[in-house]
Amino acid sequence: MTDIATRVYDHAWRIDPVVRSILDTDFYKLLMLQTVYRRHADVRVKFSLINRTTSVPLAELIDEVEIRQQLDHIRGLRLTRGESTWLRGNTFYGKRWMFGPDFMAWLEDFRMPEYQLERKGDQYELTFEGSWPEVMMWEIPALAVLMELRSRAVTRGMGKFEVKVLYARAMTRLWEKIERLRQLPDLRISDFGTRRRHSFLWQDWAVQAMMEGLGERFSGTSNCLIAMRRDLEAIGTNAHELPMVYAALAEDDAALATAPYRVLENWHQDYDGNLRVILPDTYGTRGFLEHAPEWLASWTGIRVDSGSPEENAEVAIDWWKRHGQDPREKLVIFSDGLDVDRIEELYARFHDRVKLSFGWGTLLTNDFRGLAPHDALAPFSLVCKAVSANGRPTVKLSDNPAKALGPAEEIERYKRVFAVGAQQAEPVLV
C-alpha cells in the first residue's frame, strides 16, 4: 500500500533540504556561541568558505540556484520548541543547565544572517559578514550544503541499482572498519563528521551503525540533531575560531602573544570538567604549552588536531609530567584526518598511557573513495573559517603549514610572535 498522504506531502517540497534544523550543527558551535554571545556580541567578523581541493570544480558541478535555495531554506529555520527543550533540559557532559536562560532566549529567536554567493571561475565565493555570534553559525551548515549538493550532483546521473550498489559498497566498507575497531577493548570514539559528510542521511546511518557495532565504545556524536534524535551524547568543546578571532583583535604583538591564553581564561570561567579541553595547535603546540600559565595544566585534556599526532601527544604528556600532573588522568583526543589504520596505531601507543578518545570525521561520514567513476565522490577539503574580525585579518598556523590560513605577511608576524620554527608539512586529505 502506498501512503498517498506521504507521497503528496513529499511532492509539495520545493526542494529536498540538506539542513532542516538549527541543531544540525556541531555541539562545540553552541558552546562557543554562548561564550561569544555573552562576551563578544559586538565583534564584526567575516567568514569565508574555501575549497582547498581546487581539482573539484564546484561551480561546474552545482548550480548556483540550487545553493541559494538551500541557504535560503536554512535562513528560514528557527529553533523548534522541542529542540529548545532538549537544549535547556538535557544533561551535557554530566551537567544540567549548560545553556543559560539569557542565551536560550536569544537562540530561540535566532535566524541565520545574510550570505554573499558569487561564482569565481569554476569555484564559488561564499562569504558571511556580520556580528560574530550570528555569522559563526553558518560554518557547519554551509559546509554540509556544499558537500551534499556535490554528492547529489554526482549520484543524479546514476541508475537506480547503480545507486543501491554505491551505498551497499559504502555500508560494507564502513562496517568493516567498525568490525576492526571492535577489536580495541578500551576504545572511546565519537562522530565528528558533520561538516564534511556525504549527506545527512548517510551520517545518520553511520552513527547508527557505530551504535550497533561498537556499543559502549561509541561515545556520541558532535551533531546536536542526531544526538537528540538517537539519544546519544553530544560531543565537542571548542575550536580554532576562538583563538583566531581573539588574536586578530589583539592591538599589538604583546597582546597577540597572550591572546590564546585569554581564550582559555574565558573558557575556564564559562565551562568546567570535561569541557576544559585545550586545543593548542592554532599557533604551534610546542610554544603554546611552553608559555602556558600553570593553571592550564589542571585542565582535563587536550585535542590533537594537526601535525604529527604522536609527537604532539608526547609533547603534551611531557608537559603534564613537568607540571606534576599524571598523564593517565588526562584526556587526549585525536581528531585530525583519522581512519582505522591511524586509530589502531594511536590506540596501541597511547591507550594505557592516557585517557584516550578519538573524534572521527570525514572518513567516517564520507568515505566514498573509489566508489564512483573518476572517483567523483571522494571527500575533499572544504573549510569555512573566520577570515577577519573588526576588519583585521585572522591567521591560523597549526602544526602543519599546509593548513595555514591568512595573509602571508601576517603569517610571518605570527610565526615570529609565537616563535614557531621549522614545521613539517603533511598532506591534507580532508
Added chain:
Amino acid sequence: MTDIATRVYDHAWRIDPVVRSILDTDFYKLLMLQTVYRRHADVRVKFSLINRTTSVPLAELIDEVEIRQQLDHIRGLRLTRGESTWLRGNTFYGKRWMFGPDFMAWLEDFRMPEYQLERKGDQYELTFEGSWPEVMMWEIPALAVLMELRSRAVTRGMGKFEVKVLYARAMTRLWEKIERLRQLPDLRISDFGTRRRHSFLWQDWAVQAMMEGLGERFSGTSNCLIAMRRDLEAIGTNAHELPMVYAALAEDDAALATAPYRVLENWHQDYDGNLRVILPDTYGTRGFLEHAPEWLASWTGIRVDSGSPEENAEVAIDWWKRHGQDPREKLVIFSDGLDVDRIEELYARFHDRVKLSFGWGTLLTNDFRGLAPHDALAPFSLVCKAVSANGRPTVKLSDNPAKALGPAEEIERYKRVFAVGAQQAEPVLV
C-alpha cells in the same frame, strides 16, 4: 509519516509467507504440467525432498511448525484472476495461447495436494504423493520454502545493521558479477534461480539488478510471478522429471531404452519453436544422442545440465554436424552450477560457434558464501524429485555420478540399458 493502515495490515498476517502465488514457480513446470495433465493425469507419483548437503542440519535450524505453516499457506493459494489472464493472454516465446482452455480451466481450480512432513534425525523427510499433475507442482515451492526458512533462521539472530551490511555485501558481490558479464557483448542470460534462492525478495532484487545492469543481454526469468510483475520473458522448457517418470513406467528394458525419446515425441506434438530444447543427460548425453531419431536433430537446441559442459556441448555440435545441421543455427543453453568464471569461459569458447544462452541459478539468487559467521548462509544442495511412478522407483543418472538418484540395483540396470560407461564425478556445489 507512518502509514498506519499498512502497519496494521502487515501485523494481521499470522506468518510472513515465503510463497504467495501459484505462479511463484518455474515456467517449465507449467509447460510440463500441461503435457502431464493432458497425457498422464492418472499416473500416481511420489516426490521427495532430499538435502544432499547433510552438513546443513535443517531440523536443528528450522522449527517443524514453521514449515507446516508455510506449506499450509501454499495449500490455500489459488490462481488469481489476474494471473490467469496473464497465462491466457501473454505471448510466451513469441507465441500466443500457449496454454489451452481445458488446461487453464483445470489450473484455475487447482490447489496443492497434501504433504507428509516428518523429522528424521537432524533432517526432515518431506514427501508428496498423489496424481502426477498435482504432486509435481510442489517441487519448486517446497524447495523455496526450505531454502528461505533456513535464511530466516540464520538472519534472525543478527543485529539490524549486521543484516543491512549482509545485504550490502551480497548486493555488491552480485553487482560486480553483473559488471563483468556486461563485458560480453553477445551474452544472453536468464535467471534460473527460483528453487534455491536465498529468499523471494532477494531473487526479485537480483532480477531487477540484472535488468538495469545487463539490459537486452538479460533475456528473462524462469519465475512466472516475477516475469509477470517485472514484464519479462518467462523462460524454461522441460526437465528431467519427464524422462524419469516415463522411464519408471516402462514395462521392460526395451521400453525403457526408448522412453526418453517418447518424452520428446510428446513434446514435439505439444510445443514448437524455441520450446523444442533437448535435455539429453538424464541417462547419459552421448548414448542419448547416438540413438536419437533423425527428426530430433531438427530441434532448436540443447540444454547442458551436468557433466563437463564443454565436452557435452562439443558432443552436441558433432552430432548436429553429422546430421547435416548447422550448429551456428542451434541453441546451446548451459544451466549447471554456473558462476561468472564459468560463464566467461563457456562464452569465450562457444559464443561464435552456436547460439549461446545461460540459465544462471543458485549463484545468481543465493550467493551468500562467506557472508555470515560459520558460512551459515552458503547455498546448499537441496532437491525435490520424483522418486516413484505407479509404485516403480525412478532413476536419474545424469552425466555426473554424484547427481545420480534411485535404488542401486535400478541404477545398474539403467546403466546397462543405456550403455553408460565410466563417468567422471564432479563435485555438486549447489
